[in-house]
Amino acid sequence: MKSFLIFGVLIWSIQLCFGQTGQERYEAWLDSMTNDQYIGIQMELDDVIITDSAHRAHLGDPKMLMNMRSTDQLMHSLPGVNMVRRGNFANEPMLRGLTSERYVMSVDGMRMYGACTDKMDPASSYIEPINLRNLDVSFGSQGNMMGAGTGGAINFGLKKPVFNTTDPLRLTLAHNFSSVSRGFDQAMDVNYSRDKWAIRVSGVHRKASNYTDGNGEEVRYSQFEKMNYATSVNYRINDGAMLAFDFVGDDASDVGYPALPMDVAFAKAKMFGLSYLDDKLWILQEPEVKIYHNFINHQMDDTHRDSVAMHMDMPGNTHTTGGFVRGFLQQTRKSTIEIKADYHKTFWHAEMTMYPNESGQQPMFMLTWPDVHRSIAGVETAYSYSFNARHHLLNSARVEQVTSYISSDFGERQLSIFDKSGIKQRNNTLVNVSSRYSWDYNRNSSVSLSLAYGERVPTVSEQYGFYLFNQQDGYDYLGDPDLTKEKNLHLEVGQKITKPKLNIETAVFAYFFDDYIFGIYDPNLSQMTIGARGVKWYRNTGNARMFGGEFSMGNQLMSSLSGALSAKYVYGEDFEGKPLPQIPPLKISYSLNQSFQGWNVQPAVDWSMAQNRISEKFNERSTSSFFLANIGVSKGLNLGVGSMKIGLSVMNIFDVAYREHFDIGSILRPGRSLEVQLSWRSHKL
Amino acid sequence: MKKLGIILSGLMVVFYSCNSSEDIGPDLTDDLLEITTHAENDLNISIYAPEKLFVGYNEITVEIKDTDGHPVSGEISVVPMMDMTTMSHSCPLEADQNTFSAGIYNFNAVFVMPSGEMGSWSIDFTINGMEISVPVEVIAPERSRLVSFISTMDEETKYFVTLIGPKDPAVGKNDLEIAVFETQSMMLWPAVTTLEFEVEPWMVSMDHGSPNNVAPGHTEEGHYKGTVNFTMTGDWQIRLTMTENGEICGTPYFDLYFQ
Ligand SMILES: [Cu+2]
Ligand SMILES: [Cu+2]
Numbered sequence: 001m002k003s004f005l006i007f008g009v010l011i012w013s014i015q016l017c018f019g020q021t022g023q024e025r026y027e028a029w030l031d032s033m034t035n036d037q038y039i040g041i042q043m044e045l046d047d048v049i050i051t052d053s054a055h056r057a058h059l060g061d062p063k064m065l066m067n068m069r070s071t072d073q074l075m076h077s078l079p080g081v082n083m084v085r086r087g088n089f090a091n092e093p094m095l096r097g098l099t100s101e102r103y104v105m106s107v108d109g110m111r112m113y114g115a116c117t118d119k120m121d122p123a124s125s126y127i128e129p130i131n132l133r134n135l136d137v138s139f140g141s142q143g144n145m146m147g148a149g150t151g152g153a154i155n156f157g158l159k160k161p162v163f164n165t166t167d168p169l170r171l172t173l174a175h176n177f178s179s180v181s182r183g184f185d186q187a188m189d190v191n192y193s194r195d196k197w198a199i200r201v202s203g204v205h206r207k208a209s210n211y212t213d214g215n216g217e218e219v220r221y222s223q224f225e226k227m228n229y230a231t232s233v234n235y236r237i238n239d240g241a242m243l244a245f246d247f248v249g250d251d252a253s254d255v256g257y258p259a260l261p262m263d264v265a266f267a268k269a270k271m272f273g274l275s276y277l278d279d280k281l282w283i284l285q286e287p288e289v290k291i292y293h294n295f296i297n298h299q300m301d302d303t304h305r306d307s308v309a310m311h312m313d314m315p316g317n318t319h320t321t322g323g324f325v326r327g328f329l330q331q332t333r334k335s336t337i338e339i340k341a342d343y344h345k346t347f348w349h350a351e352m353t354m355y356p357n358e359s360g361q362q363p364m365f366m367l368t369w370p371d372v373h374r375s376i377a378g379v380e381t382a383y384s385y386s387f388n389a390r391h392h393l394l395n396s397a398r399v400e401q402v403t404s405y406i407s408s409d410f411g412e413r414q415l416s417i418f419d420k421s422g423i424k425q426r427n428n429t430l431v432n433v434s435s436r437y438s439w440d441y442n443r444n445s446s447v448s449l450s451l452a453y454g455e456r457v458p459t460v461s462e463q464y465g466f467y468l469f470n471q472q473d474g475y476d477y478l479g480d481p482d483l484t485k486e487k488n489l490h491l492e493v494g495q496k497i498t499k500p501k502l503n504i505e506t507a508v509f510a511y512f513f514d515d516y517i518f519g520i521y522d523p524n525l526s527q528m529t530i531g532a533r534g535v536k537w538y539r540n541t542g543n544a545r546m547f548g549g550e551f552s553m554g555n556q557l558m559s560s561l562s563g564a565l566s567a568k569y570v571y572g573e574d575f576e577g578k579p580l581p582q583i584p585p586l587k588i589s590y591s592l593n594q595s596f597q598g599w600n601v602q603p604a605v606d607w608s609m610a611q612n613r614i615s616e617k618f619n620e621r622s623t624s625s626f627f628l629a630n631i632g633v634s635k636g637l638n639l640g641v642g643s644m645k646i647g648l649s650v651m652n653i654f655d656v657a658y659r660e661h662f663d664i665g666s667i668l669r670p671g672r673s674l675e676v677q678l679s680w681r682s683h684k685l
Numbered sequence: 686m687k688k689l690g691i692i693l694s695g696l697m698v699v700f701y702s703c704n705s706s707e708d709i710g711p712d713l714t715d716d717l718l719e720i721t722t723h724a725e726n727d728l729n730i731s732i733y734a735p736e737k738l739f740v741g742y743n744e745i746t747v748e749i750k751d752t753d754g755h756p757v758s759g760e761i762s763v764v765p766m767m768d769m770t771t772m773s774h775s776c777p778l779e780a781d782q783n784t785f786s787a788g789i790y791n792f793n794a795v796f797v798m799p800s801g802e803m804g805s806w807s808i809d810f811t812i813n814g815m816e817i818s819v820p821v822e823v824i825a826p827e828r829s830r831l832v833s834f835i836s837t838m839d840e841e842t843k844y845f846v847t848l849i850g851p852k853d854p855a856v857g858k859n860d861l862e863i864a865v866f867e868t869q870s871m872m873l874w875p876a877v878t879t880l881e882f883e884v885e886p887w888m889v890s891m892d893h894g895s896p897n898n899v900a901p902g903h904t905e906e907g908h909y910k911g912t913v914n915f916t917m918t919g920d921w922q923i924r925l926t927m928t929e930n931g932e933i934c935g936t937p938y939f940d941l942y943f944q
Contacts, residue, residue: 413857
């Protein structure tokens, strides 16, 4: 491990840094905000800017034009991203085969943690596409300006109100219908601006019944309903300075999780953020100073299930408060230095009350997250340097101090069973360093080489979880307060060709984990959950390795016809050289986009290889190959008042019965579905 | 000012009353429940216990005073007896001291049956040569704390296994203490010191156990101490496997409940 560290420090000591992912966009946004005549960001569901740390812009990918119903569907087709399903709602993003334990998730830079011990509510489930301005995804240990992790970061940028004095009031309405779940969605977005201030208000309501899978079977308990409401206010203090306030509320209710033994009665999140933006503050250029708070309440529910071994109440909640300062120390053609200092603290509580079936037996109670407190303070810097027009070096480094403890005596007594203590504060210092060298070897082409080293602390479940049942492998999981941090040495080679009619991007990566945190079966322990196979401890298991890559090619076939091919693949080995669980097999997608006279036709196919490299420790079964075909048609038109967009698509045309390898349980994904999308906005196309 | 005066005078009353009670010994009802008082032969005998006397292991405190309320000292012996009309019997008893002073005497008794139609209990004292019988009521607790059975090994020995601790069971680690006696005659209930145990706390409604328990081992006088762990609140069973010389002689269990 030491060698990893020395290596990392070496990289850093070269003192050459990393240019940041959201950087250009961010600058552009700041610029635009100080410009009176700024033409607003289009308020539609299909204009989200997607980037990753390798500066590969994945949008413009015409595939995005269809079926933009939810954040889940939006992320589903991103390179390197897969969405783990537990039902038809709140899918868990997976970055190159790594689930949410290993990456950092944030909303507009605000850290946020789901309140469900069963991972029913990743932060992404509280975000609606209509509120998304951009989506930053970074992989592995590459610098991301978000936090320390071994698997990358996802940041959902919230849409901001637009200053537009010539057209101060803008309105967007959108409707979606999805036949497979008889799902109806309504979304509304209003932007109003004056000289000094601008406000944006949006609301989304979504409701769906049980969907039907490719065998024509109704998937029971896959219904959901949610309301999302958001508002942002920007106030210009002067030409350079601005205050920005954001609020997002999201209330989901009666959400079914067919793959899990429980559903959700409600999941409620509220986020508040207040930013101060300026041209210059002390030594910082284009600084942002932000404070934020968010909380989530989650209540699981099994009262609608036909047969449950035992009824349970499982509420959970998290509260996070934090803030950060970021800005540039230097910005020249040759080099930029960006810095960020951030702090947040989070509280987690989850409990479980079990009601025995026999009368005369009393309810039983345990704390599954025993009032965990964690505070994280970090400093991060990114430095990019161009030797000349062709050779660039990007470096970043982050140091993070993490303090964790529990405050519940009850929880401490639970831990006493294992002669462990959680009340004692535990401190971890995390170091993430990365370096990326890129060479534009001719006018259209470049190659890059990245070396990065990242560390993460165990998640709250991994450190303090108490008999958390994992439906996937059927074991109860115990956290270990004495777990140490997990490390990842990340190597990546990228290649990029940008020609007028051809785009090719390739990335090949290798992850070398040390102290990889993984559940290990303990035969001495008996299961708590009725029907569970036994108990696993989260352990630091030594080395794990992952290899893989993404390939994408965009091709202008004719003036109005383009094609897009993409492929993603991951290979993983655990500490014994056995396959890691939940590894997505090779997936290849191809789509065509034909446009004429405002019409857009887009056929697309997806092919997924079978996954036969399965983790026996994790009780995995192999998953067969599948082939999907989709088609979408859309048309935009100007009306007397405003403009309109109509979209029609058929998803899973051949009604294929399939599931992805990493999906939880044996639930199949939706069968054929007709999707109808209608949107209207108050201004012309 | 007036208010303060009232409070002060109130305090003084409290102090005064505290002082005055010192002559007649400590107030046992602070921690204990008064079970009964009995006056006979110029003695006032009060019996105290942590809770109502029950079938199981009772830690009993006796307060002995003269008619003026002054503590008495001297010699004592004690035998709990159950009168069942056709016969009478005693029960396991831990009363090593045969003297007492300052009016206080402690002993432990394992009542083996509840009072009722079958018969009634008394605690028979001999205090400084005077025989005094104090009738007491013994109840059957909601969850049994005494298990009696005939050894499955020799099919002859009758064992009485009683749960002493955990007294206040809670989630987490708990000290387990049990005591085992056998019956040799109506009056002879000696401690059994040669047993070995295995222990498994069990949650019947969910069919699971708990980890890292320590089997009770013999300490002294038929008492065995170990550790039981509870992973959640609710109804638990402490399941014991009792062996002598490697042969199983019984599998007693105790139900308990806590929130
Ligand atoms: Cu949940
Ligand atoms: Cu239980």
